[in-house]
Amino acid sequence: MEHQPPPFFKTGPTPFARLLIFALLSLALLVADARFKYLDVLRAVAAVIIYPLQRIAGAPASIARRAGEFFVTHSSLREENARLTHENLGNAALLQQLQSLQAENAHLRGLLATRERVNTKSVLAEVLYAARDPFSRKIVVDRGFQQEVKSGQPVIDHAGVVGQVTRVYPWLSEVTLITDKDHLVPVLNVRNGLRAVLAGTGNDSALELRFVPLNADFQNGDRLVTSGIDGVYPPGLPVAEVSNVERNAAFLFARITCKPLAGVNSHAQVLIVSAERDMPQRPPGEEKPVRAKKSRKGG
């Protein structure tokens, strides 16, 4: 079992020297990635290497899900069908209204000579897995730039905003959820049009409104939708509902906790929306943010 080589055998650098080399390499990568974002190509290469493993690892769960779908009972299918028909009827009425409203809106906007607001297209994506990193809230979905997903596109489910595409690989992309600690969404209070910035907390069921003055009119149950002023999220997508407002005069800002409307952690499929909007040029000197990092005060 003794492996100590006599000194006349060449064994290369000592372990400590090797450790130094690899540690320095890793640190260089860390700094390059954290500060300069130069490593997208390297990351893409590694992503391609690991892609088959990711698909294989995801296979048991997706097979189980499909098997589960196969063995649904007749009654539950009928129930679901009845519910969906019902929903569909309700939606159809809204949709007809929407069409006429859209036409009217376009007409009015034409009269006022203002810009068209949004022109949305969407791609359905399946969630492969939630990132195993306890520090961040991310999911990986099975659509990448081969399917024309772009970094920065918002991701929604049937109830509201789920997050935003932050990294795109050839066949996969990474979505940062709105509950991620570093994620900000500019929102609008539907009830009174107050603007604010909604930030994740790292907690799955809580978001907080940042920089809202103590006297701002936010109440429990207020619905927040995207304001669209960031140029990233199309306006009007539901995001969250205010669940708790705490006003303490000792602090500068009110403490407003919200609940995400979308099932941020509980879906198998999401919709990646590509909102092509004609935005005015950004003022010079401001780099184009990938994330919606804006801190506009409400009111």
Add this chain to the structure above:
Amino acid sequence: MMHSRAATPQEILLPVKPAFIVATLIAALLVNLLPWSGWWLWVRPDFVALVVLYWCIEQPRKIGFTAAWLLGLLMDVADGSLFGQHALAYSILAYAGIVLHRRVQRFSITPQVLHVIPLLLLNDVIVLVIRMLTGADFPGYQYFAGSFVGGALWPALSILLKLPQRPNADPDHV
């Protein structure tokens, strides 16, 4: 230093095949990539770290820094975390394994676990420090649970990964 406590009589194993090492590392990567969720995520040990450490202790001349570092890069991509954090942690883990391999090999399985747990914790702490330097919050002490589970899995892993090296014939014959 090495005469601390004699382990059970040493078995003489067949030489390990490099292909087997590669296969176990890929398998570990695969297990890490499974869609873990909820509290499983907290108790899940880092299987790649565990297997890298195992091979660094068992076969320090067959696997080393390069493999550990490359696996670290792949984990970083899969997790969508900063490039290099797992690479750094696995390199240091590999170093610890290679430096300590003679000592750890002399111990029987249970005291080996007591060596492995601190090394896995070290691995966690490195990742944690890097994350906190780049602005993450402390995720809570449950973050370290995975290392203890990893330590608990060490005996099973050790038996499992030695199986292919067991000679088929009667051990007394050797």
